[in-house]
Amino acid sequence: MLEKLTKWKSAMTSEQKSKDIDDINVPKHIAIIMDGNGRWAKQKGLPRVAGHHEGMKVINKVVRKADELGVEILTLYAFSTENWKRPKTEVDYLLRLPERFLNKELPTLMEKNVKVRLMGSVDGLPDHTKKAVLKAVEDTEANTGLVLNFALNYGSRFELITAVKEIAKQVEEGVISATEVDESVLTSHLMTAELRDPDLLIRTSGELRLSNFMLWQLAYSEFWFTDVLWPDFNEQHLVEAIAVYQKRARRYGGV
Template sequence: MLEKLSKWKSSLSSQEIKDELDQANIPKHIAIIMDGNGRWAKNKGLPRIAGHREGMKVVNKVVQKANDLGVEVLTLYAFSTENWKRPKTEVDYLMKLPERFLNNELPKLMEENVKVRLMGSIEELPEHTKKAVLKAVRETENNTGLILNFALNYGSRFELMNAIKKIAKQVEMGTLTPEELNESILEKNMMTAELRDPDLLIRTSGEIRLSNFMLWQVAYSEFWFTDVLWPDFNEKHLTEAIAVYQKRARRYGGV
């Protein structure tokens, strides 16, 4: 098991990354669990919100790099349904970050042809947060480049339960029978209905768990974990993750 985990966290030299990145095999959908902001701040003797502020800057770099590489979808785990348990001051600050990011970066996202998308339960978000994210979705809806998919107030178990309730309602109304239910119908009722499943899942900060993130969708994703804290993550790390991904054989249960 430890040997397998070491492969998930394997590193390549800068030369290997430069020499071996195959532009024809870029993962089409990359999902990232952005973890380690609080620890980054603590290590520097700063308040936790300083880590979140620094982490927001990294989003800019990663979006730009993913777009340059030709990634089609970038899903970022911005705020989970469990994050409400954090101190109110921290939650209040986190709720301001989407607004700040999108207000500052929307012109550039438009210029780069990036389409902003959301998944999660946005009704519980503060009005100022909801207004900012919906504005970004609306103004970028006709863009045809990278899809920047923010998982905001998102939890995979909530998503699955919500999909099951939708399907149950369809059965109740007589538009669907239990015999017709299959994986495709379940996926059409999930928050990622219009997206392909992630090819590559990245988690920063050294934690090796999914934390209720896209549990259905990552069934056959390749995982890459790094000890790097999110505020220290950069374009080189993203490129390394892709280089490791390209060394793996995706068999989907076959041989």
């Protein structure tokens, strides 16, 4: 009975906070650095993979709430190019999570008209991870709702270097001249070429850095940091972040 009452109060609080949001000024693209899984597990005397398992459960709740609030794009930093440096057992577990999540949630994502997208390099990913992600991308390709963009095996410096190489090749081949290279040209060669830049970046766990995440795209995004560890992040925190975002004036370098 107490558990049901707690869940009811939580739902009511989330509903009330949602009413405090201006429906017109909801950030169209939210990017999230999902941090703190390992620390969450350590605090509870559990292995790090237990934190990653709990963190995976949060994704479903956040996707649902973002869709409900009218967010158009949700980018999640799932696995960075630097994460390969972690112990092999942890890396292996992390790269099983996309498969587990998508195998379970793909029917719901289809029902909700969610379009799954991948940002990162599939090179080097285990076949089971690659197969699951590419299947989800293919199956949801025609969907027109929320874009769920997974940054998997992604690093912004790698992305920028790759884009520069592509542009340099075009200059060498005479497709474009060096003087024609501008912001729009570089942007068109990034992994987010089809997406608008994030309006809001959320990072959990109290860390105040970007960790090689969308360095170009976040140039004028609003940042919201929280001490909450990712496995404890919920719909109310997402609403709170959006409410703070709506109180800010985005000047883009102007007055």
